[in-house]
Amino acid sequence: MAEILYFTEIQGLKVYDLKGRRIGRVEDAALVPLIDPARVDRFLVGGGWAWLTVRWDQVRSISLDGLYLKDEVLTPYHEDEYLLRIGRDLLDQQIIDVNGRKVVRVNDVTFELNQVRGQDVLRVLEVDIGIRSIFRRILQGWVPRKWIRRLQAPIAPNSIRWEFCNIVEPDPQRRLRLNISHQSLEKLHPADLADIVEELGPDEREAIFEAIDSEVAAEALSEIEPKMQASILESLDAGKAADIVEEMAPDEAADVLAELGEETSEEILQEMDTEPKTEVRELLEYEEDTAGGMMNTEYVAVDESATAADAMAALKGNQELLESLNTVFLIDRDGRLTGAVPIGRLFVADAATPLKQLAAGTLIKAAAEEKQDRVTELFDKYNLLTLPVVDEEGKLAGVITADDIISVLRNK
Amino acid sequence: MTRQTGHDLSVERPRKPRHAGVRLIWYRIAVLTAILGPGFITANVDNDPGGILTYSQAGAKYGYALLWTLVPTTIALIVVQEMASRMAVATGKGLSDLIREEFGLRLTFFTMIVLALADLGNIFAEFAGIASGMSIFGVSKYIAVPIGAALVWYVIVKGSYKPVERILILFSMIYFAYPVSAFFAKPDWRAALVKTFVPEFRSDAAYITMMVGLIGTTITPWMQFYLQASMVEKGVSKRDYHLARWDVILGCIVTDVIAFFIVVACAATLFRSGHGEINDAAEAAVALRPFAGQFASLLFGIGLVNASVLSAAILPLATAYNVCEGMGFESGVDKRFSEAKVFYLLYTFLIVLGSGAVLIPNVPLLKVILLSQVANGVLIPFVLIYMLILINRQHLMGEMRNRLWQNIVAWTTAVVMIVLTVMMLWTSLAG
Numbered sequence: 001m002a003e004i005l006y007f008t009e010i011q012g013l014k015v016y017d018l019k020g021r022r023i024g025r026v027e028d029a030a031l032v033p034l035i036d037p038a039r040v041d042r043f044l045v046g047g048g049w050a051w052l053t054v055r056w057d058q059v060r061s062i063s064l065d066g067l068y069l070k071d072e073v074l075t076p077y078h079e080d081e082y083l084l085r086i087g088r089d090l091l092d093q094q095i096i097d098v099n100g101r102k103v104v105r106v107n108d109v110t111f112e113l114n115q116v117r118g119q120d121v122l123r124v125l126e127v128d129i130g131i132r133s134i135f136r137r138i139l140q141g142w143v144p145r146k147w148i149r150r151l152q153a154p155i156a157p158n159s160i161r162w163e164f165c166n167i168v169e170p171d172p173q174r175r176l177r178l179n180i181s182h183q184s185l186e187k188l189h190p191a192d193l194a195d196i197v198e199e200l201g202p203d204e205r206e207a208i209f210e211a212i213d214s215e216v217a218a219e220a221l222s223e224i225e226p227k228m229q230a231s232i233l234e235s236l237d238a239g240k241a242a243d244i245v246e247e248m249a250p251d252e253a254a255d256v257l258a259e260l261g262e263e264t265s266e267e268i269l270q271e272m273d274t275e276p277k278t279e280v281r282e283l284l285e286y287e288e289d290t291a292g293g294m295m296n297t298e299y300v301a302v303d304e305s306a307t308a309a310d311a312m313a314a315l316k317g318n319q320e321l322l323e324s325l326n327t328v329f330l331i332d333r334d335g336r337l338t339g340a341v342p343i344g345r346l347f348v349a350d351a352a353t354p355l356k357q358l359a360a361g362t363l364i365k366a367a368a369e370e371k372q373d374r375v376t377e378l379f380d381k382y383n384l385l386t387l388p389v390v391d392e393e394g395k396l397a398g399v400i401t402a403d404d405i406i407s408v409l410r411n412k
Numbered sequence: 413m414t415r416q417t418g419h420d421l422s423v424e425r426p427r428k429p430r431h432a433g434v435r436l437i438w439y440r441i442a443v444l445t446a447i448l449g450p451g452f453i454t455a456n457v458d459n460d461p462g463g464i465l466t467y468s469q470a471g472a473k474y475g476y477a478l479l480w481t482l483v484p485t486t487i488a489l490i491v492v493q494e495m496a497s498r499m500a501v502a503t504g505k506g507l508s509d510l511i512r513e514e515f516g517l518r519l520t521f522f523t524m525i526v527l528a529l530a531d532l533g534n535i536f537a538e539f540a541g542i543a544s545g546m547s548i549f550g551v552s553k554y555i556a557v558p559i560g561a562a563l564v565w566y567v568i569v570k571g572s573y574k575p576v577e578r579i580l581i582l583f584s585m586i587y588f589a590y591p592v593s594a595f596f597a598k599p600d601w602r603a604a605l606v607k608t609f610v611p612e613f614r615s616d617a618a619y620i621t622m623m624v625g626l627i628g629t630t631i632t633p634w635m636q637f638y639l640q641a642s643m644v645e646k647g648v649s650k651r652d653y654h655l656a657r658w659d660v661i662l663g664c665i666v667t668d669v670i671a672f673f674i675v676v677a678c679a680a681t682l683f684r685s686g687h688g689e690i691n692d693a694a695e696a697a698v699a700l701r702p703f704a705g706q707f708a709s710l711l712f713g714i715g716l717v718n719a720s721v722l723s724a725a726i727l728p729l730a731t732a733y734n735v736c737e738g739m740g741f742e743s744g745v746d747k748r749f750s751e752a753k754v755f756y757l758l759y760t761f762l763i764v765l766g767s768g769a770v771l772i773p774n775v776p777l778l779k780v781i782l783l784s785q786v787a788n789g790v791l792i793p794f795v796l797i798y799m800l801i802l803i804n805r806q807h808l809m810g811e812m813r814n815r816l817w818q819n820i821v822a823w824t825t826a827v828v829m830i831v832l833t834v835m836m837l838w839t840s841l842a843g
Contacts, residue, residue: 092513228647
C-alpha cells in the first residue's frame with residue numbers, strides 16, 4: 001500500500017542535496033493541472049535569498065525525515081500562472097465538495113507517496129476537512145511530525161477525494177490555465193447547486209454562472225432567493241444573463257427582471273430572443289403581488305368545441321410543458337376561458353368525446369388584478385393544482401400553479 | 413417564486429412600481445428600507461446590560477462631566493463599523509472567513525478561542541441583566557433566567573429566522589424608553605449640552621477608568637464580526653453601499669444618543685442627590701423611582717430586560733456562526749443537527765453555560781462581567797489590526813479599499829483604542 005503524507009508534514013520539510021547538505025526547507029508544493037491533475041509537479045524551496053523550484057523528477061525520496069534530491073540544477077521560483085499552489089491557492093480556501101453537495105474549507109491535503117522508476121512521486125489523494133486536520137494544522141511546526149501522527153490517531157478522519165473537489169476560481173483566464181471546469185457542477189440537482197452557490201462569495205458565484213451551461217444556470221437560478229438572483233444577473237454580462245433568463249419559465253424570468261434595476265433589466269431584455277421576450281414583457285405589465293404577477297404563460301388551451309382526441313394532439317404538440325401540466329383549458333373563438341379539463345379525464349374518455357362534457361363542474365378562475373392573498377385562499381378552498389387567470393375581457397392570460405403558491409407561503 | 417423580497421429586516425418592502433414617474437423615489441425608499449437593519453440592530457445590541465451599567469455609573473458618579481467622551485466614541489464607532497460593512501460589501505465574506513483565508517488556520521483558531529471566551533463572558537452579562545431587570549418586577553432569577561435562556565434557544569433554533577428578525581427590530585424600538593426615562597428625571601439640559609461638547613480632563617485614576625470603560629463598552633470585538641456577517645447575509649450590492657453606509661452611521665449615532673440619555677437621566681437624579689456609586693443596573697432603576705415616579709423606574713426595568721434579551725439572543729448565535737465559519741464547520745439554523753453538530757453544540761453550550769453561571773448562588777456578577785471586558789480588551793486591538801490589514805489589501809477590496817485619509821482616521825482610532833485598552837487592562841488588573 002502506498003504511503004500517506006500530509007501537506008502540513010511536507011511544509012517545512014528539510015531539503016538535502018546530493019551530498020546530504022541541507023539547502024533549505026519546503027515552503028509550498030504545486031500542481032500543474034494542465035499536465036496532471038493530481039501529481040505534485042514542483043516543490044518550492046526557501047532558503048537564502050529567493051525560493052527555488054524543485055521539479056518532481058529531481059526528487060529522489062521524500063519522507064518525514066526530509067526531501068532528498070537527485071538533481072541539483074534548480075531554477076529560481078517565479079510567479080507562474082499555470083501553477084496551482086497548495087499552500088497559497090488551496091489551503092484555508094473554500095472549495096465545492098461535488099459528491100457531498102456542499103461548500104467546505106480546506107484544512108490540509110493528503111498525498112499518496114508512490115515509487116515510480118526508483119524515485120518518490122506524490123499525488124494528491126484527498127482534501128482534509130474536520131477536526132483531525134485542524135489538529136494537525138495547529139500543532140504543525142510546534143510538535144514533531146511523528147508525534148502529531150500518533151496523537152491524531154484517535155480522531156476520526158474527514159476527507160474528500162480529490163476527484164470530487166471543485167475549485168472555484170473567479171478569474172476566467174486563470175480557470176483555463178488551471179484546467180478548472182465546472183462540468184461536474186452541471187450534473188448536480190439545480191436545487192443543490194443553488195444551495196452551494198448561495199454559500200459562496202459574490203465573485204465565485206458569478207464565476208460559476210458564467211461558466212456553466214445556460215439551461216442548468218437557469219434552473220439553479222430559479223431556486224435562489226430573489227435578491228441574490230438579481231445580484232447574480234447584474235454581475236453577468238447582458239448576453240449571458242439573457243441566455244439564462246430565456247431558459248427560465250416566463251413567470252420566473254419576469255420575477256427576476258422585476259427585481260433588477262430598470263436599466264439592467266431593459267438591457268437583458270434587448271439581448272433576448274423575440275418569443276420569450278414578448279411573453280416576459282407581457283408578464284412584467286402586471287403588479288407583482290396580483291394574480292397577473294404570479295402567473296406564467298405555460299398552459300395548453302384548445303377550442304371549446306374540440307374533442308378528447310384534439311386535446312391529446314395539443315398535448316403532443318406541447319411536450320416541453322408536460323412535466324408540470326395537469327389541466328387543459330377550453331376557450332371560445334375570442335380567447336375567453338370557458339372550461340377546464342383535468343388531464344386525467346382525457347385518458348379514460350373516448351377519442352370522440354367533446355371536451356365540454358369532460359370539463360369540471362364549476363370553473364374556478366381569478367382576475368389578473370386579484371390580490372395575492374385572495375389567490376392563495378382560492379387554492380386552499382378549492383384544493384387547486386392550477387388556477388387560470390383571465391384579463392378584463394375574460395380572456396385566458398395565464399395560469400398559477402401550486403408551486404407558485406408554496407413559494408409565496410414560504411416567503412411570508 | 414414570486415416577486416417578494418426574502419429577508420427584509422424592517423417593514424414590508426414596497427413593491428417596485430413599473431410605471432414611470434415616481435419610480436425613482438419609490439425605488440430609493442425601497443432600497444433604503446431593505447438595507448436599513450444590520451447597522452441599526454448591531455448598534456442597538458451594543459447597549460447591553462454592561463453598557464447600561466457603565467453609562468449609569470458614569471452619570472451617577474460624575475454627573476454630566478463624562479458626556480464629552482460620547483462624541484469621539486461615536487466617531488470611532490462609525491469609523492470601525494463602516495470598515496466592517498465595507499468589507500462585507502466588497503468581499504461578500506464575513507470577518508472570520510477573511511481572517512481564515514488571509515491569515516491561516518492557526519491564527520484563526522486562537523482568535524476564535526479568545527472571541528468565544530470573551531463572548532461567553534458577555535453572554536453571562538446579558539443573562540445577569542435579565543436577572544437584575546426582572547428583579548425590579550419581583551421575579552426571582554431562578555425563574556427568569558432559565559425561562560429567558562430556554563426562550564432564546566427555542567426561538568432561534570426552532571422558530572424561523574425571519575419573524576425572529578422582525579421581533580428583534582421591534583424590540584430595539586423599546587430603547588426609546590431611555591430618553592423617556594431621562595425626560596421624567598427633569599435634568600439640567602443646558603449643563604448637559606455644554607459638557608457634551610466641552611471636554612473635561614481630570615487626572616484621578618477612577619475618572620480615567622470610567623472614561624476608558626465608556627469607550628470599551630461601546631466598541632467591542634464581537635460587534636465587528638456580527639455586523640460584517642449581517643451585511644453579507646443582507647447581500648447589499650456595491651452599488652447600494654452608500655445607502656448601507658447611512659444605516660451604519662445612523663445606528664452608531666442612535667446608540668450614543670441613547671447612551672447620552674442614560675447618562676443624563678442618572679446625572680439628574682443619582683448624581684444630583686449625592687447617591688454616587690451604583691452596584692448594578694437594577695439599582696440604578698430603583699434609585700430613579702423617588703425622583704421620576706413609578707413610571708421611570710418601570711421603563712428603566714423594561715428597557716434593561718429588553719436590552720438583555722436582545723443581546724442574549726444575538727450573541728450566542730453570532731459567536732457560534734463566527735467560530736464555525738472561521739474553522740470551516742457547517743453552520744446555520746436552517747441546517748439539521750446532524751449536519752451542523754459543532755454549530756448547535758457550541759450555540760447551546762454558550763447559552764447553558766452563560767445562563768447557568770448566573771444561577772450559581774453568591775456568584776460575583778460584577779467580577780465576571782469585568783473579566784469579560786478584559787477578554788474583550790485583549791481582543792479588540794487584534795481585531796482592529798486584522799481589519800486594517802484586510803481593508804488595505806487590493807485583491808480583496810479593489811476600488812473599495814481604504815483611501816489615505818480613511819487610513820489615517822482608522823489607524824488613529826486603532827492606536828487610541830489600543831492605548832486605552834492597555835490603560836483599562838492595567839487599571840482593572842491593578843485595581
